[in-house]
Amino acid sequence: MLTGVRRLLRLDRGLRPPSINSCDAADFFSALDKFQRGAFRCLRHRYPERGSDSFCKLVAVKAANAFAAAYHFRNRHSALVSRPVQLQVDPTNACHLHCPSCLHSANIAWASRFDWPLATLRLGEFDEFCREFGPFATRIALFRDGEPLLHRQFPEFVTSAKGHLLFTLASTSLSMRLDAESLVASGLDRLVAAIDGASTATYSRYRRGGDFGLVIDNLRSIVRARRAQSSLKPWLVWQFLAFEHNVHEVEAAAALAREIGVDQLVVAKPYSVEHDDPSIKVAERAPFGERLFAEPRNWCAATERASVTRNAEAIDAIFHESWMDRYEGVGGIERESRSPGSACAWLYYSLTMDAARRITPCCLPPMGAPEPRHLVYANFNGKNTGEVVNSFDATRARRDCRSGRTRDVDVQRASPYCVTCTEMPPPPMMPDVAGYLLSVDERRGLPAAIPTVLAASRLFAWPHNEEENSEFSV
Numbered sequence: 385m386l387t388g389v390r391r392l393l394r395l396d397r398g399l400r401p402p403s404i405n406s407c408d409a410a411d412f413f414s415a416l417d418k419f420q421r422g423a424f425r426c427l428r429h430r431y432p433e434r435g436s437d438s439f440c441k442l443v444a445v446k447a448a449n450a451f452a453a454a455y456h457f458r459n460r461h462s463a464l465v466s467r468p469v470q471l472q473v474d475p476t477n478a479c480h481l482h483c484p485s486c487l488h489s490a491n492i493a494w495a496s497r498f499d500w501p502l503a504t505l506r507l508g509e510f511d512e513f514c515r516e517f518g519p520f521a522t523r524i525a526l527f528r529d530g531e532p533l534l535h536r537q538f539p540e541f542v543t544s545a546k547g548h549l550l551f552t553l554a555s556t557s558l559s560m561r562l563d564a565e566s567l568v569a570s571g572l573d574r575l576v577a578a579i580d581g582a583s584t585a586t587y588s589r590y591r592r593g594g595d596f597g598l599v600i601d602n603l604r605s606i607v608r609a610r611r612a613q614s615s616l617k618p619w620l621v622w623q624f625l626a627f628e629h630n631v632h633e634v635e636a637a638a639a640l641a642r643e644i645g646v647d648q649l650v651v652a653k654p655y656s657v658e659h660d661d662p663s664i665k666v667a668e669r670a671p672f673g674e675r676l677f678a679e680p681r682n683w684c685a686a687t688e689r690a691s692v693t694r695n696a697e698a699i700d701a702i703f704h705e706s707w708m709d710r711y712e713g714v715g716g717i718e719r720e721s722r723s724p725g726s727a728c729a730w731l732y733y734s735l736t737m738d739a740a741r742r743i744t745p746c747c748l749p750p751m752g753a754p755e756p757r758h759l760v761y762a763n764f765n766g767k768n769t770g771e772v773v774n775s776f777d778a779t780r781a782r783r784d785c786r787s788g789r790t791r792d793v794d795v796q797r798a799s800p801y802c803v804t805c806t807e808m809p810p811p812p813m814m815p816d817v818a819g820y821l822l823s824v825d826e827r828r829g830l831p832a833a834i835p836t837v838l839a840a841s842r843l844f845a846w847p848h849n850e851e852e853n854s855e856f857s858v
């Protein structure tokens with residue numbers, strides 16, 4: 385017994401995350417390899433049972449990748465060895481509603497400004513995406529500008545992501561025919577239902593084309609299916625965007641949400657939509673904030689950990705591929721670097737793919753004339769992972785982010801939008817890597833210092849800016 389405790393302490397003491405302030409990239413990635421092996425040993429000590437090997441390897445890879453992303457951000461590298469910590473995918477680019485200001489607005493003059501092809505992602509294409517990016521990431525948002533539940537294989541998308549131990553979340557109007565049983569059985573972790581009212585008349589002013597009665601029926605079906613399957617997932621959120629026309633129904637919505645068995649109500653302030661419909665005004669005063677109707681619970685159960693064994697072979701291969709080799713494969717991360725200054729963390733920790741397999745860095749959709757927003761930096765073909773992360777435009781975007789101009793003089797080529805971007809859209813859910821590690825590592829195999837150090841890294845906090853980043857030290 386004593387030997388075991390001593391061994392654990394020795395392991396804990398020996399496990400040091402590499403310093404993200406390290407100037408020498410070779411030193412950093414060599415230390416990262418050591419860290420990943422040590423993290424695996426610590427985890428394996430706490431999860432010795434058969435079948436836990438893949439889980440321990442996977443978590444070690446994800447933790448190492450988070451440090452690599454923080455290292456790149458700290459040093460403002462243009463090319464990355466790390467992979468995105470957060471993923472965002474549109475299963476379909478379509479939506480059958482027409483909310484004002486959305487790219488699906490019924491206002492053709494507005495909607496036609498967006499560069500948004502109608503497309504549906506095939507499950508096999510999504511599997512490829514997950515195979516390439518899933519082992520390194522901690523969460524995946526299965527939505528952006530399309531309605532994810534219109535995809536008939538949405539539950540299979542969730543199952544695929546779960547094989548890589550990803551926290552899964554989706555946002556939906558819930559205004560469609562729904563197979564609630566399959567949705568719950570998929571293991572989806574969090575479902576945000578956008579319902580801006582507590583009556584048909586009020587709801588329909590903003591959610592145009594939505595059916596309030598159907599939405600409420602669907603909420604009830606999901607709660608029923610959770611009970612029938614003895615499942616606590618998905619955590620159900622009623623999101624209420626507060627406008628002048630609906631703010632009087634917030635309390636009625638709260639009462640209805642509680643009665644149905646929804647877990648949480650979020651009353652949020654939306655962006656102005658008056659440029660599309662001047663009659664819809666954002667509420668200046670409203671009971672903004674969250675109300676909990678249930679106890680928060682850990683999303684990662686033993687079954688989640690066990691489910692990764694179906695990808696055991698791939699996980700093993702990724703675990704044994706060294707960070708040093710990856711670094712040498714990328715090459716030139718210092719040569720391409722910019723000096724420390726303002727940067728956008730989206731470019732370092734996140735990656736978005738729409739249903740046409742177009743890769744963009746964040747949740748902003750591309751736009752065409754008259755005010756083009758060049759944001760498609762690559763197209764994913766199932767294999768070109770490195771080219772996607774370090775595409776010509778992505779590296780230019782990191783190098784010249786918010787500088788106002790690119791250093792290239794190629795007038796034929798559009799500048800990445802990040803060069804002139806002044807927007808800082810908050811992510812749908814921050815990649816809280818520390819929280820993720822605490823959730824998946826229930827038995828605390830990793831020393832407490834690891835999530836603590838990651839929590840202290842400003843990359844995984846919001847908002848972030850140049851001044852805050854100057855305090856960033858690990």
Ligand code: SF4
Pocket residue numbers: 479480481482483486487488489529530531556557591
């Ligand atoms: S439900 Fe969402 S995606 Fe669909 S039109 Fe409304 S805002 Fe756009």
Ligand code: SF4
Pocket residue numbers: 728729730731745746747748759785801802803805806807808809
């Ligand atoms: S700089 Fe702007 S466009 Fe580029 S990733 Fe950041 S928020 Fe998105």
